[in-house]
Amino acid sequence: MWKRHSVCNQLNIDHPVIQAGMAGGVTTPALVSAVSNAGGLGNLGAGYMTPEAMVHTIKEIKQSTSRTFGVNVFVPQYPQSTAEEIAHANKWLEPYRSELGIELAPTPKQDTSIFEKQVEALMREQVPVVSFTFGVPPVEVINDLKKAGVVVIGTATTVEEAIINEEQGMDMVVAQGSEAGGHRGTFAGSFNQAMIGTMSLVPQVTDHVEIPVIASGGIMDGRGVKAALALGAQAAQLGTAFVTCQESGAKAQHKEAILNTKETDTVVTSVFSGKPARGIRNSFIEEMEKGAGGNLLAYPLQNMLTKEIRKEAASQNRPEYMSLWSGQSPRLSTSQSASSIVESIVSYVDSKAP
Template identity: 45%
Template sequence: MPAHSDSLARLGLPSPIIQAPMAGGGDSAALVVAVNEAGGFGFVGAAYLSPAQLTERARDIRSRTARPFGVNLFAPQPEPTASATLTGAAVERIAGFYAELGLPAPSAPAYPGDGFAALVPAMLDSGAAVFSVTFGPPPAEVTAAAKARGMRVMGTATTVAEAVALEQAGVDAVIAQGAEAGGHRGGFIGDPATNLIGTMALVPQVVDAVSVPVIASGGIMDGRGVAAALALGATAVQLGTVFLTCDEAGIPDAHKQAILSATEDQTRLTRAFSGRPARGILNRVMTTVEAADAPDAVLPFPLQNALTRPLRTAAGQRGRAEFLSLWAGQGLRLARPRPAAEVVAALLDGCAATVERLAGARLAGR
């Protein structure tokens, strides 16, 4: 593995701090710009954007910062299937929530199609320095096209096998996502709901298994976590939850307040909102849709996501956290309401202070 500074330079990263892509609005242009200007690396989670929206988001970012940023997409997924029985049960399970918010009764969602191919041209033209994927390896032709534009390519792994598969697919770096991470599990080999290796265990095993740089993700919220990840062999860290309570984050205030008031034992993996396992703060939708004493009534991704989107949109507008997908990682007690620039500075300063303290302790022990 190259020296740490060499690996950062190889990936075009100004520091070890990467703001995670958070599809759905958390990673606003304002957040990406603030992270970049503070010395971190901002990401746009573009999977739910249209090509025109991605083009506009990238243009907005470029107009406000000359520093590099990244774009993340969901890897291509097969078209899901769901029986009429399951579809009816899924609609019925959330109908009461729609009624509670005064929304028209939900109906069976239509498959919106896989948006990856349509977004690729906008991603390539975005001016981004990094292209990353979640839920699978990037297609070979897209990897080649991105690299031809001078972009680095990254992929998300939750196991060593996935990391090896990503390296074989030609990525420049592997993002090792531990079980503590908020939001969607990025796994693609086996069941992502059961591949729950913690960050501390996953990162060194991935570092030993691949020759490309490794980026640690999951439960890292302060400089101590950054230092720990680097000590395990990571080149950089990717953080999401710590940025969700920033002034610039694009999530509803109800989501921010839920993170600030929750405890580390209140997050769960759920398929209730999107159909894929994701970690969020426990709320009514999760407990009702996935009731232990009721049969399964969750549609596969992205059908469940389409089914719950109107509910989540209305809940965000009305400040109803019990109906929101409150994505958050297990380190949420360490979140604070503050500008993103303060977060980046605290992460870098805290990491340096931790390394210095440990070096001092080692010398004192001799």
């Protein structure tokens, strides 16, 4: 019955349920393939991956599923920082490094060829669906992918951004509401002004674009997916719901934090990466928000500076220094399997419940 949704036809999936391509190790091959095998769309979050690691993981996914899956990549930006700015930013991180026994402060370096190499690899591997966060890629990239038969999906946090995605040739667009966990996809205009709740964002976006809209932000179960479809979306994308599931590669402390958190405990902060993202409030956020505000580097430089801190914090079991990304619906999180998440959604949406 859901085949009537054009996204299901276009993506060749059974159910309009998409697992968000979260970067940072959450989207294991087991998770991606479990979602795709259950009839949804699994997505590898390859934003931070080298092309080589990405290809390796894609091959693993292909061994576990013959169904459609996708890969999410980040449209790159190359901000400049002076040595002085880097020193300032590192100064604020010194107490955490000291606490965790990290000796060296890194000097952030950007490889400006990664995105191009990622795209080449995605074409070579014939990945069926590629989605983008943090902007719209160059039109040649979009055209090359589409010529190769790849379905391309963009991200928007406002009506204007959705229109840009459509105009630039994206096949579909994810409308990311303010409830969403992790990074805000905002790329045109102010982050603050683009904090639009999913209930408001989705119908306003669907009224202004012809391409299919995928709702995201706060959606955790069949109720949210059914609501998204009622609002005019053709599918729903879930992130946090899959972070805590069995196949997720999220750190144990991250899963535990979401499973034990209230809806009032998340906050949007730039202190981890230099770009606003929603996660569970902890000491690192609280302390850094107080002092470091004006001394953060731009994304992705700040992310490089905090990487070792986040990694060491996880291995030393100090969740107060980790980035615990979560949307605003943590009370709805569960530790079931990915396939049972998809199945319970399908069963609710197909039911006669309102």
